[in-house]
Amino acid sequence: MITADAARRRYVAIAFLTWLPAGLYTAPLVLLMLDRGLSLGAIAAIGAVYSITIVVLELPTGGLSDVLGRRPVLAASAVAGLAGLALLGLTGAVWLLVLSAVLRGVARALSSGPAEAWYVDAVHAAQGRDADLGPGLARGGVAASAALGLGVLAGGLIPFLWPGAATGDPAVPDTVPSGLAVPVLLAAVCELVLLLVVLFGMPEARGSRPRFGAVLRGVPATVGTGLRLAGRDHVLVRVLLVAAATGTGLAVIELLTPAWMAVLSGGAGRGVLAYALVAAIGFAADAAGSALGVPLTRWLGSPGRAACAGTVLAALALGGLAGTAALDGWVGVVAAGAAYLLMFLGLGAAVAPVGRLLHDRVEAGERATVLSVQSLLLQLGAAAGSVALGALAAAYGPGPAFAGAGLLLAGAALTLWGLPRRRGVRPRALLLRHVGPRIPARDRPREDRIPRS
Structure with a gap:
C-alpha cells in the first residue's frame, strides 16, 4: 500500500x-x-x-x-x-x-x-x-x-x-x-x-486473478450493478444529468467555433490561428478552474454548491457566446475568447466537487463502471447536441444554439445545489424515527450514544 x-x-x-x-x-x-x-x-x-x-x-x-x-x-x-x-x-x-x-x-x-x-x-x-x-x-x-x-x-x-x-x-x-x-x-x-x-x-493490491470465463461472466453483472446504482441514487442521477448537459455544451463549442472564428477573422487561415488561440485560452482556464475547485468547495460549504456554481458560470458563459455572435471582426474574437475563458474556468472548477459527489456514493467494486456511465452520457449528450443544436445553428445562426446549450446546462446545474455528500446520511426526522426520542447523554450508557454525523 x-x-x-x-x-x-x-x-x-x-x-x-x-x-x-x-x-x-x-x-x-x-x-x-x-x-x-x-x-x-x-x-x-x-x-x-x-x-x-x-x-x-x-x-x-x-x-x-x-x-x-x-x-x-x-x-x-x-x-x-x-x-x-x-x-x-x-x-x-x-x-x-x-x-x-x-x-x-x-x-x-x-x-x-x-x-x-x-x-x-x-x-x-x-x-x-x-x-x-x-x-x-x-x-x-x-x-x-x-x-x-x-x-x-x-x-x-x-x-x-x-x-x-x-x-x-x-x-x-x-x-x-x-x-x-x-x-x-x-x-x-x-x-x-x-x-x-x-x-x-x-x-495495486494483489488478489486471486479470475479466470477468463469468470471475467466474461463478471463484467455484465458489474455493469448491471453500476447501472442500477446510477439509476436509483438521486445524487448520481443529477451528477449524470449534468454530464450529459456538459457534453451538449462542449459539442456545440467544438462544432460551431472553428467556422465562426473564420467568419469573424476574415478567412480560413486567420480562423485557424484564432481558434487555436481561443482553444489554448480555454484549456488554460480549465486548468485554473480545476485548481479553484477545492477552495470553492470550502467557501460555499459543500461540493454540491461548488459544482452548481462552477457549472452555472459555464452556462452563463455560453449565453455570453450567444451575445458575441452579433459582433464582427477581431472584437468578436476577443469577446468569444473571454466567454471561452469563463466557460472553461467554470467547468474546471466543477471537476473536483463533482468527483467528490460521485465517489462518496459508490464503492470500489462499482467505481469504474459508474465513471464509464458518466463518460458515456457526456458523449451521448454531445452526439444529441451536435445534431439538434447544429440544425438550429444552420437555420438561425450560432447565437440561438449557444443560448440553448447554456439554458440546458444551467437547468441541470441547479439540481446540484444542496446535495448531500455521503450516501446513507438521513435527515434528523428519519434518524429520530429509527432510534426513538433523544435521551440526554448523561442519562444513557456510553456505548449507546449516537455519534454525530
Missing part, C-alpha cells in the same frame, strides 16, 4: 500522460489525412468509427476495470493507443486508418475511469472513507487540461517547424516523415511512456 500523497503524485502524472497524446494529434489529424489523399467524407467516416467504438465499449471496459483491476486495463489502453497512433502516423491506407480509429477508440474507452478509480481506492485504503479526495482530483484535472493545452500548441507548431513541412520542399528526403505526422508519432511515444509508468508506478 502506498501513501495518499504518493498516490496523488502518480495519479497526476498518469492524468497528464493520458491526455497529452490527444492534445498532440488533435490539431494535425484532419490535415494529415487530407495530405494522404482522403476526402472529407472518408475522414468523417473514420471519425464516426472512432466515436462508435468508444460508445459501444464504454460500459464493458468500465466493468472490466472493476472485475480485473485498474492497472491491467490502463496498461491495455496504453498498448492500444500506441498501436493506433503508430498506424495513424505511418500509413495512408484507408483500411489501416480505420483500424487506427478502432484502436484509438478502444484506448479511449479503456482509459475512461481506471486511473481515477485507482487513485480513490488508494486514498481510501491509506486514510479511510472520510479522506479528502478534492485536492487530488483537482490536481488531476489541472494536469489533464495542461496536457491538452500544451499538446494542442505543440501539435500546431511542430508541422510548421519541421523541415519542408510548410512548403512540401522536394529537397527533403522521403525518409524524413511528414511534418504533420511528427506530432502523431510523438503522441505514440507518450503512450509508451504511459505504459511504463502504469506498469512500474501504479501498485
